[in-house]
Amino acid sequence: PDIRTIGQLFQTGVLKAVSKPRYNPNVAFLDRISLFQGDITVMEVDSVVNAANESLLGGSGVDGAIHAAAGKKLYKECAGLGGCETGKSKITAAYKLPSKNIIHTVGPVYRRSDVETVAQQLESCYRTSLNLAIENNLKHIAFPSISTGIYGYPIEDATHIALDLVRRFCDSDVGSKASRSTCVVWSNKDKEVYETLIPEYFPAP
Ligand code: AR6
Numbered sequence: 461p462d463i464r465t466i467g468q469l470f471q472t473g474v475l476k477a478v479s480k481p482r483y484n485p486n487v488a489f490l491d492r493i494s495l496f497q498g499d500i501t502v503m504e505v506d507s508v509v510n511a512a513n514e515s516l517l518g519g520s521g522v523d524g525a526i527h528a529a530a531g532k533k534l535y536k537e538c539a540g541l542g543g544c545e546t547g548k549s550k551i552t553a554a555y556k557l558p559s560k561n562i563i564h565t566v567g568p569v570y571r572r573s574d575v576e577t578v579a580q581q582l583e584s585c586y587r588t589s590l591n592l593a594i595e596n597n598l599k600h601i602a603f604p605s606i607s608t609g610i611y612g613y614p615i616e617d618a619t620h621i622a623l624d625l626v627r628r629f630c631d632s633d634v635g636s637k638a639s640r641s642t643c644v645v646w647s648n649k650d651k652e653v654y655e656t657l658i659p660e661y662f663p664a665p
Pocket residue numbers: 498499500501511512513518519520521522523524525567604605606607608609610611612613644645646647650
């Protein structure tokens with residue numbers, strides 16, 4: 461484990477002051493997490509998550525790919541949503557995508573001067589997305605690596621936050637109903653980071 465990174469997360473208050481894992485070490489949940497390298501727009505899941513911006517009107521990166529693949533009707537639905545605050549999530553239909561729905565979440569623009577705030581906002585993206593999935597009875601959700609592209613969040617820190625939240629969600633009463641999160645990575649480097657960190661948060665029994 462990258463102790464320094466976890467230490468930094470402790471300092472920022474993201475990982476609260478506990479000296480042992482915050483999850484139940486007796487439950488592995490290995491069937492609840494998976495990793496996929498490639499284009500999120502081809503995934504046949506219940507919901508793909510879009511790394512959007514506050515306007516919800518599209519952009520580049522994964523947002524551009526999702527809007528391009530889903531078609532103009534997605535833009536029309538998004539335009540009626542009145543935007544979305546950073547750290548929050550909203551759901552739409554998926555139109556031409558093979559998934560059933562799209563959950564649009566707005567990650568923070570990374571700010572080194574305020575790591576505590578951005579970490580809380582990033583964590584909130586994963587939490588609000590998973591809560592929306594549960595509310596809409598969506599079992600299998602695919603997450604891109606939110607905020608780590610154009611928004612500049614360091615991949616290791618962002619992955620710790622993502623996996624820690626997903627793992628704790630699996631342990632929670634509400635999250636025990638969700639069946640599966642797939643982390644979708646684009647680059648080989650991001651894949652390596654996830655391959656290294658997934659066993660930390662989802663250790664084999
Ligand atoms: N499938 C899976 N992952 C992808 C894909 C794809 N098709 N395309 C890119 N990625 P980013 P952000 C990866 O920049 O940092 C937009 O303009 C990418 O390699 O898409 O949250 C929005 O409108 C990276 O690892 O999202 C916002 O303005 C990850 O997805 C802003 O960018 C996220 O990169 C959001 O920036």
